Amino acid sequence: MSNVEFQRQLQQRLAELAALGQRRTERTVDCLPGGLCRISGRELVNFGGNDYLNLAHEVSCSDNVREVFAGQVGATASALVCGRSQWHDRLESALAGFEDTEAALLFPTGFAANLGLISSFVQTNDAVFCDRDNHASIIDACRSCAGRMLVYRGDRLESLDESLRRRRGEYGQVFIVTDGVFSMDGCVPDLGLICEIAERHDALVIVDEAHGTGVLGEHGRGACDFHNVEHRVLARVGTMSKALGGLGGFVAADATTVDWLRNTARSQFFSTALPPAICAAMLESLQIVQSEPQRRQNLAQLTAFAHQQISDLGLQTVESCAAPIVPILLVDEESAVRISSLLMEAGWFVPAIRPPTVARGTARLRLTLTVGHNRAQLAEVLACVRTLVESHHTKCTTA
Numbered sequence: 001m002s003n004v005e006f007q008r009q010l011q012q013r014l015a016e017l018a019a020l021g022q023r024r025t026e027r028t029v030d031c032l033p034g035g036l037c038r039i040s041g042r043e044l045v046n047f048g049g050n051d052y053l054n055l056a057h058e059v060s061c062s063d064n065v066r067e068v069f070a071g072q073v074g075a076t077a078s079a080l081v082c083g084r085s086q087w088h089d090r091l092e093s094a095l096a097g098f099e100d101t102e103a104a105l106l107f108p109t110g111f112a113a114n115l116g117l118i119s120s121f122v123q124t125n126d127a128v129f130c131d132r133d134n135h136a137s138i139i140d141a142c143r144s145c146a147g148r149m150l151v152y153r154g155d156r157l158e159s160l161d162e163s164l165r166r167r168r169g170e171y172g173q174v175f176i177v178t179d180g181v182f183s184m185d186g187c188v189p190d191l192g193l194i195c196e197i198a199e200r201h202d203a204l205v206i207v208d209e210a211h212g213t214g215v216l217g218e219h220g221r222g223a224c225d226f227h228n229v230e231h232r233v234l235a236r237v238g239t240m241s242k243a244l245g246g247l248g249g250f251v252a253a254d255a256t257t258v259d260w261l262r263n264t265a266r267s268q269f270f271s272t273a274l275p276p277a278i279c280a281a282m283l284e285s286l287q288i289v290q291s292e293p294q295r296r297q298n299l300a301q302l303t304a305f306a307h308q309q310i311s312d313l314g315l316q317t318v319e320s321c322a323a324p325i326v327p328i329l330l331v332d333e334e335s336a337v338r339i340s341s342l343l344m345e346a347g348w349f350v351p352a353i354r355p356p357t358v359a360r361g362t363a364r365l366r367l368t369l370t371v372g373h374n375r376a377q378l379a380e381v382l383a384c385v386r387t388l389v390e391s392h393h394t395k396c397t398t399a
């Protein structure tokens, strides 16, 4: 097949995606401090970003960060060659200190951390049980690892228990991997029960704390901290691209596990290390997370307020989710897309999430809250959603 023929095939497939309403288009957004953004020259309240603690702009102003950035942009090589600077070293120590683990290892992204960790742990005779709602990076890692991938439902943990009871004997090591916060609805899985099931069947637990780090738990370490199961989990994966306002993944675990990953996680050592200035900035973010717990407390209050408003307005959400990701379920994709674009005209950026990212029939608007938002904005945007839902006769289920 020639290049041109292949490109024609791609055009055909893109047209099929468009016909299904699943073709993605990119937009250019300037994210501004204080929970705002600018799109096509208009300032909007931004409910689409993950800068939960408002750190993305704040830490860029630090003298330290500016100085390191002025001296060097790229790390020039992978950590194992000569890309690991004093800033990487200091950040790994600070992350281990924050996470209260023996060690931590940096990765270029959270995606790379999941990929590297799962493919280096799960060997040929092993199995990995993966929640069906896990992030794409976990699913891709499980699909491509040497062992067997088995999918379970987080809302039916009794069936996870049952399949482990039936199948545990077939495998060498068994892992259970779950998001600490599910990014499409803000729900936190029952990690206490997952650990109990794992312990009953001699399995090891891995938790992806991408949306929990800095946000949940007494110490702000995430869902494991929230559920008080940190000591029962083998390794926690984190990303610095959300509440820490920067970039880069990490794994926090005991020294031996981290040493194994340093030796075997291909997405870590076959990729250029993070820019040193990012590491300097993330040190500042960690410092703020630890010294200003009121940020996450304010965010928790704002999240509770959003759920209360949604319930008062008769909109449908996913109940009792602790994280500051608030979905409004709208059933059909067209309504979600249309209401999102009308909200944009009214000054609110609230993305529509639709299949295949979520299951068919569960298209939604997703509001991601940050400490830059306030109650008045939330009350206003939710009232606006309610009006749009009513006036457009959507299939939205109201209470």
Ligand SMILES: Cc1ncc(COP(=O)(O)O)c(C=O)c1O
Residues within 6 Å of the ligand: 109, 110, 111, 112, 114, 135, 137, 179, 181, 183, 208, 210, 211, 239, 240, 241, 247, 248, 249
């Ligand atoms: C649950 C989860 N894990 C991992 C990642 C990937 O993190 P990163 O953006 O650092 O690659 C994301 C990001 O969207 C996520 O939501």
